Amino acid sequence: MHLPLLSCGLLAWLAMQVSATALTYKLAANEKACFYTATKSKGEKIAFYFAVQSGGSFDVDYEVTGPNGKYIMDGQKERQGDFVFSANEVGEYKFCFNNEMSTYTDKFVDFEISVENEARVTLPAKQGTSPEQTSALEESLFKVSGQLSTITRNQKYFRTRENRNFSTVRSTEKRIINFSFIQISLVVCMGALQVFIVRFFFQGARKGYV
Helix, strand or coil: CCHHHHHHHHHHHHHHCEEEEEEEEEECCCCEEEEEEEECCCCCEEEEEEEEEECCCCCEEEEEECCCCCEEEEEEEECEEEEEEECCCCEEEEEEEECCCCCCCCEEEEEEEEEECCCCCCCCCCCCCCHHHHHHHHHHHHHHHHHHHHHHHHHHHHHHHHHHHHHHHHHHHHHHHHHHHHHHHHHHHHHHHHHHHHHHHHHHHHHHHC
16 A cells, blocks of 8 residues: 555655756857856765767767866767766766868757766655565666666667758758759750850851851
């Protein structure tokens, strides 16, 4: 009878252990954009995920710095990344994307920054439930939480592939249309040139008869 209430309480507690920010940002050409998150205690896990959805070669430069200004990780011309690291210092962490390598191409970047506190606390058992039931239910919820995280990452991966393939299809379609217009223009120019040459020969032949 009290298990549903206990389940709701555990789910709410699990939700409070994770602070996440998921965004899609349009990174303009020659732009450097930075985003921030803060930790409250040492040892917290920071998860950082990004993927370039469209624009150019689907790559971007990135860098992560800690509260002391020390570089934690960086990369050049990366299409996507999925990292987890421990916060050794309490304070503000900076995550930057750099598109200064592009002169005119904008890029859409999906990214997520989450701070996770892995410490487990002992939850008070509801009246009428045994500690074994509470522990088993807690473990089950943690397993479900891990499986949901895996499903979420897979969804992000397939979404990224879908967006990139769609962007490639649009780019190919534009190239085909442009090539068709160029081909039509060349055919029209060649036809006009042939008419001009034929008329020139006939005009020259008439003058020769005269």
